[in-house]
Amino acid sequence: MKYVNEKDINEEIKWAQINTDILQSLQNPRKAYWIAIAVCLAMLSCAVVAEVYQYQTGLGVADLNRPHMWGLYIATFIFWIGMSHSGTLLSAILHIIHADWRKPIYRFAEAMTTFSLMTAGFFPMLHLGRMWNLYWVIPYVSDRGIWPNFRSPLVWDAFAITTYLTSSALFLFIGMIPDLAICRDNVTGWRKKLYTVLSLGWQGTDRQWRHFRKTYMLMACFLIPLAVSVHSIVSSDFAMSIMPGWHVTSFPPYFVAGALYSGCAAIITLFILLRYFFRLEEYMTVALMEKTCKLTFAIAMVWTYLNLVEFGATWYGHDPVAKEVLISKFVGPFAPYFWAMMFFGSVLPFALAFEKLRRHMPTMMIVSILLNVGMWLERWMIVGPTLSHAYAPEAWNFLWPSIVQWAIVFGSFGWFGLLFLIFVKVFPCVSMYEVKEMVFHRRREAHAEVAEKFHRRAADVQQATGRPSVEGA
Amino acid sequence: MKKKYRVLGLFSDFEEAFAAIADIRQYKVPGVSVDDVRLMSPIEHPEIEEVLGERPAHVPKFTLAGAIFGITFGFLFLASAQANFLVQPQGGKPVVPLPSNIVLTYEMLILFGVIFTVISFLTLSGLLFGKKEKLYSEKIAVDQIGIIMELDEDTFEPLKALFRQHKVLEIREEVIK
Numbered sequence: 001m002k003y004v005n006e007k008d009i010n011e012e013i014k015w016a017q018i019n020t021d022i023l024q025s026l027q028n029p030r031k032a033y034w035i036a037i038a039v040c041l042a043m044l045s046c047a048v049v050a051e052v053y054q055y056q057t058g059l060g061v062a063d064l065n066r067p068h069m070w071g072l073y074i075a076t077f078i079f080w081i082g083m084s085h086s087g088t089l090l091s092a093i094l095h096i097i098h099a100d101w102r103k104p105i106y107r108f109a110e111a112m113t114t115f116s117l118m119t120a121g122f123f124p125m126l127h128l129g130r131m132w133n134l135y136w137v138i139p140y141v142s143d144r145g146i147w148p149n150f151r152s153p154l155v156w157d158a159f160a161i162t163t164y165l166t167s168s169a170l171f172l173f174i175g176m177i178p179d180l181a182i183c184r185d186n187v188t189g190w191r192k193k194l195y196t197v198l199s200l201g202w203q204g205t206d207r208q209w210r211h212f213r214k215t216y217m218l219m220a221c222f223l224i225p226l227a228v229s230v231h232s233i234v235s236s237d238f239a240m241s242i243m244p245g246w247h248v249t250s251f252p253p254y255f256v257a258g259a260l261y262s263g264c265a266a267i268i269t270l271f272i273l274l275r276y277f278f279r280l281e282e283y284m285t286v287a288l289m290e291k292t293c294k295l296t297f298a299i300a301m302v303w304t305y306l307n308l309v310e311f312g313a314t315w316y317g318h319d320p321v322a323k324e325v326l327i328s329k330f331v332g333p334f335a336p337y338f339w340a341m342m343f344f345g346s347v348l349p350f351a352l353a354f355e356k357l358r359r360h361m362p363t364m365m366i367v368s369i370l371l372n373v374g375m376w377l378e379r380w381m382i383v384g385p386t387l388s389h390a391y392a393p394e395a396w397n398f399l400w401p402s403i404v405q406w407a408i409v410f411g412s413f414g415w416f417g418l419l420f421l422i423f424v425k426v427f428p429c430v431s432m433y434e435v436k437e438m439v440f441h442r443r444r445e446a447h448a449e450v451a452e453k454f455h456r457r458a459a460d461v462q463q464a465t466g467r468p469s470v471e472g473a
Numbered sequence: 474m475k476k477k478y479r480v481l482g483l484f485s486d487f488e489e490a491f492a493a494i495a496d497i498r499q500y501k502v503p504g505v506s507v508d509d510v511r512l513m514s515p516i517e518h519p520e521i522e523e524v525l526g527e528r529p530a531h532v533p534k535f536t537l538a539g540a541i542f543g544i545t546f547g548f549l550f551l552a553s554a555q556a557n558f559l560v561q562p563q564g565g566k567p568v569v570p571l572p573s574n575i576v577l578t579y580e581m582l583i584l585f586g587v588i589f590t591v592i593s594f595l596t597l598s599g600l601l602f603g604k605k606e607k608l609y610s611e612k613i614a615v616d617q618i619g620i621i622m623e624l625d626e627d628t629f630e631p632l633k634a635l636f637r638q639h640k641v642l643e644i645r646e647e648v649i650k
Binding site for chain 1: 487511512519522533554573574576580583584586587588591593594595597598606613614615
């Protein structure tokens with residue numbers, strides 16, 4: 001309770017100081033940043049080697065065969081799609097409800113969404129094997145008159161992910177334009193050229209801000225149902241089949257909750273890393289960290305509830321095959337991973353309920369990584385056990401994924417990390433203009449008499465000139 | 474022939490800029506209308522419309538048009554592709570199945586809604602093809618508020634006096650013709 005009056009951000013900070021601090025973060029990160037880049041490159045090279053080997057030898061080296069047609073590639077695909085959810089979705093929701101504490105942290109969360117989607121997109125390609133035929137999934141007019149099967153959830157996936165990636169990337173870009181103009185006005189060299197092109201001549205005129213406000217709000221309104229639909233559609237890949245353990249009505253909300261959960265955990269991890277790499281302690285404050293942790297805890301409890309609902313529905317549903325799959329998760333060969341998932345996903349989040357732990361960055365770093373380990377295991381527990389214990393008992397077996405699969409999954413984290421780290425070095429990871437807005441409005445709220453004088457003056461002017469007020473227009 | 478000027482007044486805080494515009498609106502500078510005032514600021518100030526008056530932002534109309542286009546085009550595209558590919562196994566389902574097509578039509582609604590919104594924003598706010606303000610100060614991207622106007626030489630000095638009255642930091646000017 002001693003932190004109850006703690007402020008989200010230093011409200012007395014000068015606007016010029018905000019520019020200086022954030023622009024400086026683009027120039028001189030700590031040494032740990034470069035170490036992280038090297039680690040990501042090393043991880044990525046594991047995946048490249050494994051993929052080259054798989055490409056030249058054939059998909060057999062991934063051990064994907066009946067009954068294990070889907071393996072780590074699809075589990076990790078769902079994981080990355082899930083990871084993408086919190087960034088844009090939470091940013092849009094918090095924007096609509098005017099929760100201004102999102103402002104210092106939403107930029108990197110949105111970037112996380114875009115790069116997670118770009119990482120996720122690789123897995124169906126790798127999984128399909130014949131990558132050179134990938135264009136078959138694109139609906140185009142051809143001499144053969146062949147079209148994809150639009151009834152298939154797999155095609156829905158392709159459409160939904162393309163829409164989500166396009167919309168999220170545009171949302172990220174539009175939200176960055178005023179900051180790109182700040183960068184343009186304050187840097188030299190190649191960066192100046194880049195920011196000049198990307199800022200599109202932004203000058204901060206009332207006309208530009210007016211259209212910006214409407215556009216950003218409209219895009220946020222579109223992105224909320226879109227984000228929910230994307231993960232519901234990914235859940236349809238499973239729920240629309242008749243496989244035991246997958247044909248469950250609670251799958252869409254379960255997937256959405258899981259997606260939000262892993263995304264929030266990833267935001268905590270990246271929050272701590274960026275705060276350290278770029279010395280952003282003044283903007284990524286402990287108070288904001290606390291809010292993110294509380295949100296993650298709430299979502300963790302929703303996820304736990306939906307998990308229990310799924311188990312209960314299967315147990316009392318008396319479908320013997322589905323029950324068999326459930327029992328195999330509890331006590332079969334998948335049991336260690338299943339119980340690890342339950343521990344990391346449902347028990348560990350209670351660490352987020354303790355103020356002392358929430359405020360301790362190293363603890364939160366470890367907890368957030370373990371939460372995501374739990375969420376990755378969850379995706380594996382969706383894919384693996386059902387294929388191991390489906391309708392044909394003669395095909396029941398447990399398959400440990402091959403080294404090629406592990407290497408590509410491992411490398412995907414390097415790919416994501418690399419894209420993300422390059423982004424935050426080239427573009428400001430804290431929104432400068434929104435932090436200015438945040439301190440401006442909070443300062444004004446703190447000095448209510450100034451705001452009162454301000455509005456009284458506007459009212460006087462309206463009375464004198466006879467023009468109607470457009471407040472709230 | 475009277476000279477025409479373009480003037481940019483830079484203010485240290487929003488309250489002073491707001492007060493200056495309020496005075497212009499109250500016709501304290503004869504011959505200068507609030508409709509000629511353009512504001513440049515480092516952050517969004519929706520409350521400025523209280524004195525600037527309502528100015529149009531037609532983005533939502535384009536958003537609606539995009540969403541309607543997305544629904545129409547999305548559904549017709551799917552239906553025409555399905556109706557032209559009858560050899561595809563239908564599994565006892567209709568050739569153009571409504572329930573599954575709703576999913577993709579919904580995605581198209583959002584995709585085109587977003588794309589139309591972005592294009593209209595870039596066009597209407599003058600970012601893509603519009604004329605940029607000739608007088609611009611990099612200080613606006615930091616912490617200053619700019620009021621920009623074009624006016625005749627008769628009103629030039631009274632406006633500068635008004636700006637000074639509201640503690641303007643700097644006045645930049647150029648002769649247009």
